[in-house]
Amino acid sequence: MLAIDPAKKLSFNRLISNGDLVIVYERHDNMKAVTVSEGSVLQNRFGVFKHSEWIGKPFGSKVFSNKGGFVYLLAPTPELWTLVLSHRTQILYIADISFVIMYLEVVPGCLVLESGTGSGSLTTSLARAVAPMGHVHTFDFHEQRAGSARDDFERTGLSSLISVRVRDIQGEGFPSEFAGLADAVFLDLPQPWLAIPSAAKMLKQDGTLCSFSPCVEQVQRSCETLQNCFTDIRTFEVLLRTYEVKEGKMENLNGDNNDSNGSLPCKRRQRSDGSYAPDTSVSSVMARPCGEARGHTGYLTFARLKCL
């Protein structure tokens, strides 16, 4: 997914080859991660797609099924991966992820600690931010979940940047080997206040911490605990409003033209009073917010380790 090896940069121009991970794009709300395998086929409502026909095509290509249906084959990015990964837990989405990376000041070379790993949605973006020489150590107390995450990072080619371990961070804290070494710590735990004292020990001076919690009661308790060793404690909520764009015909009112006319190009019925008849219709591009949106994901609480 990432060009970790500088020799392989500009990999987007690489042609699709056997064993590659591709994102099969049907629509913006319908994508799927597929590992290309010479003898395999992809079957969906558009028909049967032979992987063998994908090999040798550039990423970004449109490919056709036996029935003439088509999909696009995209190179994976952390954003696309977040949309296709299998949800073993509730995951973090793009608005929260972007904000967390920026606010934790994660840059190449950073050492980042994360718990829990969950489905690895944030972990993937953290890995991108610390690449090529930083590292993400992520911890989850659920053995199977950790294993699946490890498999995913293998599949997305990020395993050299991410170490997954099974550990109950709320109960045991982070391993002492990282004491004073972490540039940033991210917590997504049911009782983050239990892990905060350990997180403080792991961080470098002025290092950043973020705790993600869906409930305000969790935030309340976390903030009280943070007061002890942290400063600059700030809690945010970040959401996205998306827009739909349409080209629409707007009726142009023209007062001069009073007589009714039945041959209007637009579909709208004529007004009964007949005082203003739509005369010409002008086509214009219009935007409006989508009717439905995610209303809440979680509260993001950030803090910096106090300088002593």
Place this chain on the structure above:
Amino acid sequence: MSSSANGNNSNNGRVTWEGCSVLLDINDGDRLVFARLSPAAKLKIGNKNCSLQPLIGTPFGSLFELDGTSLSPLIPSPQADATNNEEIKEDGQPNAESRDNRELVDNNTAQTLTGEDIEAMRRQGAGGNEIIEALIANSATYDKKTAFSQEKYRRKKQKKYAPKVLLRRPVARSICEAYFKKYPSKIGFLRVDTLSLLLSMANVSANSDILVVDMISGLLTGAVAERLGGTGFVCNSYLGQSPYSMDIVRIFNFSDEICKRIVRCPIADLLSSKESPEQTLQVADVNDACNVESQSNDPMGATANTDEISHSPGNGISDLGTENAENENIPVIRACKATKAGEKAPQETIDSWKENGFSSLLIAAPEMDIWPLVRDVLPLLSNSAPFAIYHQYLQPLATCMHNLQLAKMAIGLQISEPWLREYQVLPSRTHPSMQMSAFGGYILTGTKICSSSC
């Protein structure tokens, strides 16, 4: 591990050094000043000229207090914090506050200490904190105030008589926030969450070659370079002959490796001979040789970018506070660096971009009609490359999105508007902040697809 650090500094850029750029946060964000530390650098706070010398060699995140005329480090005393908490918390129970403001009469007679009294105290060498205690002792209403308003009173007096300076690291986050708060027009009203979304959606990552159109003073270019960490390239491209200002890039403490990765190129040069790459490649090679030669005549760095520096306002301290005029005569030593960000892109690099395409595109051109620009530069991307375009108005993005759809140039198109709300979190008094930014800009994102020919 040292990619984010300045070359002079081994501590991953976490401790300041002479010549280092810093963000000074005075009195909890009341005033924000970008400064370059040197023994001679001075900053005026209130009516005092303070030397910034004591800040050199201290860790970022340190807090200083103006004590008399010099800044001295303030060690946070856990004692004070604890008592404050206790007072407010009262065993985590909703505050059993018996005092309220029913008796409060706002007639300006509560304070018996006069301006002359305070001046006299000062002349006798009283520190800021002594004055605050005196003000409290002489306030007829202080004892009747609730614990919260006592706290508020104390904070207000502290800002005036014992100002605090927080030493912040100038990184994309703090720089964007500072400009958004104090000088948003300079960065096209781009809020920090929107900036973060732009960087994510354009898949800005190590070893990528990112095409940038940055008309927001270099904030976007700097933020991208920070994420590249001295790998790949950020190509700061421009229409016409003169590059856009990159003032803000110099606020980041970029190492030489990172600076080298910020290059400039006119869009016309990127588009030239794009139509028939096979035929023009040889011609380009010839040009290439000439260009390299002529470039090597330029002394690297020092003089090449003087014009760019003259674009910058003032002298290296940019005050984003309200007291803008007062810092005009502050001497600042600018560290002489061998490498400057924003060299002209080498021809062989331009050729490689033409051949392989950029790995993504980022545009922040808040005053520009986006569609014609996108139509021209999108073909410069490699296939399946993501792009993210910022604009402060919706309509240009809507038109651009519609045209991209019609031309079948991209998929996954989406216009989004981030929404950011901060919360006050206090025991039994948690609620959204009273003030919020209602608008941080729109972004259009998508992925370039192969043109129908492939």
